[in-house]
Amino acid sequence: MAGSAQRTRHATIFDVAKLAGVSHQTVSRVLNGHPNVREATREKVREAVAQLRYRPNLAARAMVNRRSRNLGLLTTGSPDYGPSSTVSGFTRAARTAKYSVTISTAVDAEPASLQASLDLLLGQQVEAVVLVLSRMEILRGLQGVEFETPVVAVEPSGLSPWPSISIDHYGGARLATDHLIELGHREILHLAGPSNSMDATERSRGWRDTMSEHGLVAHPPVTGDWSPSSGYLGGRELLCRHPGATAVFSANDQMAVGCLHALRESGRSVPEDVSVVGFDDVPEAEHLEPPLTTMRQDFFQLGEDIMELVLATLSDAPAAPPVRHVPELIVRASTRRR
Amino acid sequence: MAGSAQRTRHATIFDVAKLAGVSHQTVSRVLNGHPNVREATREKVREAVAQLRYRPNLAARAMVNRRSRNLGLLTTGSPDYGPSSTVSGFTRAARTAKYSVTISTAVDAEPASLQASLDLLLGQQVEAVVLVLSRMEILRGLQGVEFETPVVAVEPSGLSPWPSISIDHYGGARLATDHLIELGHREILHLAGPSNSMDATERSRGWRDTMSEHGLVAHPPVTGDWSPSSGYLGGRELLCRHPGATAVFSANDQMAVGCLHALRESGRSVPEDVSVVGFDDVPEAEHLEPPLTTMRQDFFQLGEDIMELVLATLSDAPAAPPVRHVPELIVRASTRRR
DNA sequence: CGGCTATGTGTTAGCGCTAACATCAGCCGG
DNA sequence: CCGGCTGATGTTAGCGCTAACACATAGCCG
Structure with a gap:
């Protein structure tokens, strides 16, 4: 294995050329896969490259063709x-x-x-x-x-x-809310992500639209900052404001963890008294108490x-309208028909 | 705001030089903070740089002084x-x-x-x-x-x-184990990270050494892969093998989450029956059921x-012996005196 | 068999920058 | 008043690479 801090001068394209007995430009041609190089020459160059452990200097290359990769x-x-x-x-x-x-x-x-x-x-x-x-x-x-x-x-x-x-955060939030509505919930609260987050805004919008399309009242959500702690605080406030609610849609799983904490503390059990849906499907979700129903994203x-x-x-291609993939609903034990 | 895909040719040092009415080298000197440039000249150059939105081409610079930053x-x-x-x-x-x-x-x-x-x-x-x-x-x-x-x-x-x-994973694991021992635990199990992880190996070593220094038996740990699911499976196996154990040291918080799940499932309560210590202090730790005692690292x-x-x-400096910072023990509700 | 293309290869210029040297003032002391 | 010094600038070369052109050589047509 090579030593640590050795900073030997790298071989250049000229070193390779000299060893292979050709011009540096021929080396360049081989490197860039140009045609019009004899197979024998190509082989000689490849050998020299391997022998010298030559590696093209991308900074130099970038200077010429203005592409840095x-x-x-x-x-x-x-x-x-x-x-x-x-x-x-x-x-x-x-x-x-x-x-x-x-x-x-x-x-x-x-x-x-x-x-x-x-x-x-x-x-x-x-x-x-x-x-x-x-x-x-x-x-x-x-x-x-x-x-x-x-x-x-x-x-x-x-x-x-x-x-x-x-x-598609909006679509994901709609699916989450739909799930709760289908289970018979009517007073579905929302623990929102920070208002400066566009992802959070979309998720909130999805929840609100779905609620209003079903003629349900969307109580003003409480806003967290994605952290479990803010979910805990937000959950407490939500419960205090709407003690009769039967479901919470949390804008992410971390806040859902905090929310579960708040629910537990208030003596409510999930999903018997309150159903909870998260968003993200973090690896922990499956093992929380109770295992969390959530929206899985494909990163x-x-x-x-x-x-x-x-x-x-x-490539200045006419940008095709972007496909925004919709998260997948993963149903676990934190939601239940009421 | 600038448009999206415009790829105008950048201004070069020569453009700046021409606008400022000096040579490109003088521009270079100003850019690199060399002395021996009149303040008035310096100012002219700075103005030209600002006006042209000139930004040095680091690829070119890197080619010359062999430093890419x-x-x-x-x-x-x-x-x-x-x-x-x-x-x-x-x-x-x-x-x-x-x-x-x-x-x-x-x-x-x-x-x-x-x-x-x-x-x-x-x-x-x-x-x-x-x-x-x-x-x-x-x-x-x-x-x-x-x-x-x-x-x-x-x-x-x-x-x-x-x-x-x-x-200092080793030191952190020692602190975690010490904490459990001080609380009076004797049969302390270990849910280890993957054996191919050096961090995991160190944490296991810390646990084992501490156990043996206190004359306690270190049962062979069960190995997970850091994931909550593996913690769940590992926890189950550990409980099955050693039903009388009163404490578990999990090599990370995620596996601890799974382990809490397994403990819950087996009807044991934490910390009444079993104490659990994690490692990492993930933001969720504070809001788990119960809030998790763990080792906080400063990333x-x-x-x-x-x-x-x-x-x-x-700089080829004689590498000072590295200081490996020790994680901090955060005591929460998942550990208790027995 | 002169001129053509096709093929392989070498030569030159230049990408944008800095180091090193060259130049040219202005100033000092002898 | 001249040699030498200092400070501010300009000029040149070259970092490693590729594009563009130049130049051989071979093969083919009319």
Whole structure:
């Protein structure tokens, strides 16, 4: 195994050329799979490449053809299940497409800070930037920021000025609410995600629309910040305001965990007294007390959808209307017919 | 706001030079903060830079001074709390140090696949590679892979041939076990992480050593894969094997969730019959039934520690013996004196 | 058999930048 | 008042690579 900090000068295309006894341009042709190179020559070059452990310098290559095969990703770096799964789904899809991904985390939503994060990406000559717009302020902070690069947003509303893609949070919320209505619930409360989150807004909208379409009253939701603690606090307030409610739709599983805590504390049992539906299907969901009914999202699919949109944008293809995949309802023990 | 896919040719240093009425080299000097430039000239250049929205091409800069200000990160891309928090802690620390981070996910532990992931990073001219060695196979798969780049490993054993850093999993596990022993428990079971995980191995070692130092029998642990489901299965098996045990130390919180499920199912209550300690302090821990006693890790600190080690390695500094920070015991309701 | 294309290969220029050297003022002391 | 110094600038070369062109050689047609 190689030592640690050795920084030997890499072999260049000229070293390879000399060893193979050809010109550097012929080496370049072999590297880039051009035709019009004799098979024998091709073989000689490949041998020299292997022998010298030659690896093309992508910075040099990028300078010439203005393609870095590098994509930028701007995120808030929150360890929440949704955003972090989105990131790993996308990096995987990018790797499959032979792109590397440079990540930049926005420490806050200040324009200056966002600008700095973006500068870091743009400086790395990314071909496109993927914005994971988990919070509305990020979008606002990005107003006035100039992009010299194609941009793709991961965001459900379509409000951003860029081509966007995301999970169909609205549709997922509708399915969740439908499930509760079908079970006979009428007073269905909503524990919403932060109002600055577009995902949360879509989920709330899905709940509200479904309620009103069934002629049910949608009590004003309580807003959390995705965290279990906020779900606990929000759950308590919701119960205090509407003691007769029989169901809660939580905008994510983490808040649902907190909500279950609050319900337990108030002496209510789930699902006998109150049914609860979450959103995300975190791995824990199955093992909570009680196992949580929730909406499962396919993040690998999302990652591939993002990549597809990036590729379409890069090739200036007429962006096909994005397919926003709908989460799947996973029924467990936290919901019951009333 | 800028349009989406416009790909205007960027201004170069020559454009700035012409506008400011100086030579490109003077622009370069201003950009790099060299002395020996008149303040008036400096100002002219800065104005031209602003006016043209000029942004230096880091690829070109990297070619000349062989510094890309870009670091590579190789990870498995698992959405587990530990690894993903490590990644976000590190990207944050890197940003603070004005480095960008290019992420590559290893799809599997095959040498060929690892090699491909690394090639992607090395191709991006990273100055150093950070390996998040969550699994032993990755280390094995990396045998024989050549690095032309300084490498830093995030790994607790020190078994890898590179400078390494990590949380002190061993110490954390000792604290967790000590806590249970102090509460009077004698038969303390261990729900271990996957045997291919070095973090898991360290945590198990900490538990075993502490047990034996107190003259207690360390029953062979059951091994999970970090997931709640494996914790559930493992918990069941552990209970079946040792029905009289009064405490369980789970190698992470997620498995502890599954273990709580198994305990509940077997009719045992926590902490009355059995005490449980987890590891990680995931945000949910506080709101589980019962709230979980666990070991909290500081991932931002870890991110900074990694960055420090990277910087030391890059500057060929005599690597100071790494400080491995010890997790903090957070006592909640899942443990009780017996 | 001169001129044609097709095929393989080499040569040159230039991507945007910085290091190193060159230049040219202005200033000082002898 | 000249050699040498200092500070501010310009000029040149070259990082590693690919596109574009140049140039051989071979094969084929009229």
